[in-house]
Amino acid sequence: MDAVKEALREGRPVALFPDGEGVVLVAEVGRDVRVFHLGEGRRFPSLAAEFPAMDWWERALWERGYTPEGHPNPKPLRRHDLPFAFRAFKELHEVPVGPVHAGIIEPGHFRFSVLGERIVNLEIRLGYQHRGLLALLPGKGPEAALLLVERAGSEPLAHALAFAQAWEEALGRKAPPRAHALRRAALELERAFGHLGHLAGLFTDIGYAYGSTQVGRIRALLQGELDRLTGHRYGRNFLRVGGVWREGRPDLSALALYREELARLLPRLLKHPQVLDRMRYVGVVRRVEAEALGFVGPTARASGVARDLRQDDPAYLSFQPVVRQGGDVLARAQVYAEETLQALDYALHFLTHLPEGPLAQDLPPGDGEAMARVEAGRGEVFWFVRVAGGKVALAEGVDPSFKNWRALELAVRGEGLPDFPLCNKSFDLSYAGNDL
Amino acid sequence: MSLMQTLRIGRLARSLEDLLRVPDHAFGYPLLRPEGLTEEAQEALLGLCPSGAFFREGRTFGLDLARCVGCGRCALARPEAVGEMKRLEVAVTRKEDLVQRVDLERGTFLDPGPPPPPRPELALPTLAFREVSAGDTGLADSEVALAGNPFNDMGRFGFSVVASPRHADALLVTGPVSRNMAEALRRTYEAVPEPKGVVAVGNEAISGGVFAGSPEVVGGVDRVVPVDVYVPGDPPRPGAILFGLLLLAGRVRQRLVGGVLR
Numbered sequence: 073m074d075a076v077k078e079a080l081r082e083g084r085p086v087a088l089f090p091d092g093e094g095v096v097l098v099a100e101v102g103r104d105v106r107v108f109h110l111g112e113g114r115r116f117p118s119l120a121a122e123f124p125a126m127d128w129w130e131r132a133l134w135e136r137g138y139t140p141e142g143h144p145n146p147k148p149l150r151r152h153d154l155p156f157a158f159r160a161f162k163e164l165h166e167v168p169v170g171p172v173h174a175g176i177i178e179p180g181h182f183r184f185s186v187l188g189e190r191i192v193n194l195e196i197r198l199g200y201q202h203r204g205l206l207a208l209l210p211g212k213g214p215e216a217a218l219l220l221v222e223r224a225g226s227e228p229l230a231h232a233l234a235f236a237q238a239w240e241e242a243l244g245r246k247a248p249p250r251a252h253a254l255r256r257a258a259l260e261l262e263r264a265f266g267h268l269g270h271l272a273g274l275f276t277d278i279g280y281a282y283g284s285t286q287v288g289r290i291r292a293l294l295q296g297e298l299d300r301l302t303g304h305r306y307g308r309n310f311l312r313v314g315g316v317w318r319e320g321r322p323d324l325s326a327l328a329l330y331r332e333e334l335a336r337l338l339p340r341l342l343k344h345p346q347v348l349d350r351m352r353y354v355g356v357v358r359r360v361e362a363e364a365l366g367f368v369g370p371t372a373r374a375s376g377v378a379r380d381l382r383q384d385d386p387a388y389l390s391f392q393p394v395v396r397q398g399g400d401v402l403a404r405a406q407v408y409a410e411e412t413l414q415a416l417d418y419a420l421h422f423l424t425h426l427p428e429g430p431l432a433q434d435l436p437p438g439d440g441e442a443m444a445r446v447e448a449g450r451g452e453v454f455w456f457v458r459v460a461g462g463k464v465a466l467a468e469g470v471d472p473s474f475k476n477w478r479a480l481e482l483a484v485r486g487e488g489l490p491d492f493p494l495c496n497k498s499f500d501l502s503y504a505g506n507d508l
Numbered sequence: 509m510s511l512m513q514t515l516r517i518g519r520l521a522r523s524l525e526d527l528l529r530v531p532d533h534a535f536g537y538p539l540l541r542p543e544g545l546t547e548e549a550q551e552a553l554l555g556l557c558p559s560g561a562f563f564r565e566g567r568t569f570g571l572d573l574a575r576c577v578g579c580g581r582c583a584l585a586r587p588e589a590v591g592e593m594k595r596l597e598v599a600v601t602r603k604e605d606l607v608q609r610v611d612l613e614r615g616t617f618l619d620p621g622p623p624p625p626p627r628p629e630l631a632l633p634t635l636a637f638r639e640v641s642a643g644d645t646g647l648a649d650s651e652v653a654l655a656g657n658p659f660n661d662m663g664r665f666g667f668s669v670v671a672s673p674r675h676a677d678a679l680l681v682t683g684p685v686s687r688n689m690a691e692a693l694r695r696t697y698e699a700v701p702e703p704k705g706v707v708a709v710g711n712e713a714i715s716g717g718v719f720a721g722s723p724e725v726v727g728g729v730d731r732v733v734p735v736d737v738y739v740p741g742d743p744p745r746p747g748a749i750l751f752g753l754l755l756l757a758g759r760v761r762q763r764l765v766g767g768v769l770r
Contacts, residue, residue: 150688152687152688171689171692172638172640172673172692172696174671174672175671176639176641176649176652176653176669177641177649178641178644178646178649179640179641179642179689179692199688200643200686200688200689200692201641201643201644201683201686201688201689202643202686202687202688202724203643203684203686203719203722203724203725204719204722204723204724204725205719205722207722207724208719208721208722215558216558216559218558219558219559219577219718220718223645223718223719224645225645225646226645226646226647226650228645228647269650285658288657288658289520289657289658289659292654292657292658292659295654296531299531299533299534300531300533303533303534303535303580304534304578305534305651305743305745306647306650306743308577308742309577309578309579309580317579317581320533321533502646503646504643504644504645504646507686
């Protein structure tokens with residue numbers, strides 16, 4: 073237990089999932105991954121009181137029938153058939169929002185406790201997108217499993233990549249070098265496409281029509297290149313276990329042109345007085361909060377946590393994570409803007425240095441288990457798979473959004489209620505990814 | 509600078525004809541080739557489709573477009589038995605029109621007869637929509653949002669997305685309808701004033717898609733509220749969604765009958 077506590081003190085949880093009668097905790101310390109097996113008989117000692125990062129993880133297991141012994145406040149995350157009591161404040165006014173929102177976004181419920189216009193507390197209730205995805209995976213072959221995995225969050229390429237890599241490693245195989253480069257090119261295009269979506273949404277939310285239209289225009293053109301590369305506008309049906317299915321021909325000169333246009337446009341947009349006025353010092357997440365709650369991806373990097381899984385990937389030459397110290401909406405927007413350019417640079421690099429060779433190797437049905445992590449646009453995607461006879465025996469995935477949702481609760485504290493959409497968009501988390 | 513740039517970029521909106529084409533590099537919708545459906549080809553198709561879109565019932569062999577994820581592996585592996593439809597005019601008012609059925613004795617498609625006409629009370633010059641995501645991964649929602657961007661420009665047809673169901677003429681629903689969203693969807697539908705329509709966007713909204721077997725989803729929008737137009741796709745491209753909205757408004761004729769463009 074001391075080793076577990078030390079790992080959580082020095083690092084952060086990566087995954088917590090049930091395996092038979094016990095649970096498996098995966099933690100990252102520095103750049104190392106440590107795995108712990110906890111509990112037995114569907115009971116395990118709760119760590120949430122000491123490590124708040126563990127709170128949602130243990131609640132997610134609690135509603136799956138595992139008991140975190142000593143959890144201070146177990147209540148459901150995804151299941152709606154169990155009672156759920158919102159934190160109540162006497163004397164404060166409550167504003168319920170959702171699950172159906174005013175914009176075109178996924179469903180979730182937000183319960184604000186406000187004093188006048190100021191948000192004193194926000195409690196998020198999700199689970200509206202719960203589709204029982206993980207329970208459908210056992211028994212599936214690689215292709216049918218990937219169909220589900222591609223729907224585990226709004227970044228299908230990152231999820232499919234992590235799952236395929238876990239499967240390949242479980243069988244002791246590797247995708248051919250050409251597939252490896254194509255996969256990474258597609259992942260970087262997905263990142264740029266997603267980040268530009270967050271930026272366009274931010275500009276929409278502050279009423280900066282010029283910014284949102286210009287960013288949205290380049291984003292739509294970029295999506296066309298992702299479509300050319302993968303044959304799908306979001307990159308589904310592109311990856312397979314063992315490699316990739318196809319190789320399209322994106323227009324490299326067009327990609328370079330969009331990159332140049334963005335390099336001119338984005339810094340200018342982010343210096344606009346209207347943008348600074350609405351985004352600076354708003355929705356702050358402090359570095360200690362980001363570390364204590366185990367946030368990942370741009371959310372953590374905008375709060376000064378210099379961690380990006382691409383640091384560990386030798387395919388990314390001289391990789392430097394994009395970090396900002398502000399922790400506010402503007403810092404996150406700056407991270408999105410700079411990472412977009414970085415992602416396009418790497419995508420162009422991978423596509424112009426494609427190794428020769430086959431697109432995939434056929435994997436025999438085998439046995440084994442492995443886990444893999446991929447830095448998606450929103451942060452760390454995790455997949456664990458146990459393969460038996462070429463079929464999934466156990467699979468568990470974690471979308472980065474699951475780790476980051478509480479950042480929104482912290483960011484809006486003390487802000488005006490009308491700034492909520494702006495704060496929400498600055499994280500732009502996946503609801504389906506959280507609810508699986 | 510900004511004005512100069514805007515002038516240089518010029519007009520972005522693409523013609524409807526252009527929007528309704530599947531680009532060359534992408535796979536459209538599969539189309540059975542009755543003449544190539546040998547016993548061996550049928551077995552191969554049933555085995556290779558990862559989403560189980562093919563089926564055999566007695567002496568008919570079929571393909572359910574609402575189960576197809578559009579990977580195109582069937583057309584690659586068995587070009588003699590499966591072709592491709594490169595058009596996005598695939599929205600239908602009747603769910604059966606998404607299923608291709610081939611009579612194996614005669615080697616012809618079964619024709620389910622003319623589809624029902626669109627509802628005349630929704631043939632309005634403008635239509636306001638409220639989007640409800642009910643278990644969708646976020647991509648069909650994204651395509652609905654992109655149908656309003658300067659390239660697709662749904663506003664030119666008088667279509668807009670409004671914030672409240674009270675202001676809407678119709679709902680656009682995505683996702684297989686998770687159990688946890690069924691009640692919210694029902695109440696959103698009740699909040700829309702009459703006359704009202706519902707468009708199910710994407711395969712998951714039509715029949716649950718890859719989530720069809722899950723106990724956590726209802727498995728289709730029409731199990732919760734009545735649906736007027738089904739737009740197949742995974743997710744459907746903005747052009748396909750626009751065609752669905754035009755079909756709801758009665759401004760175009762349904763082209764997909766019995767799963768075949770006619």
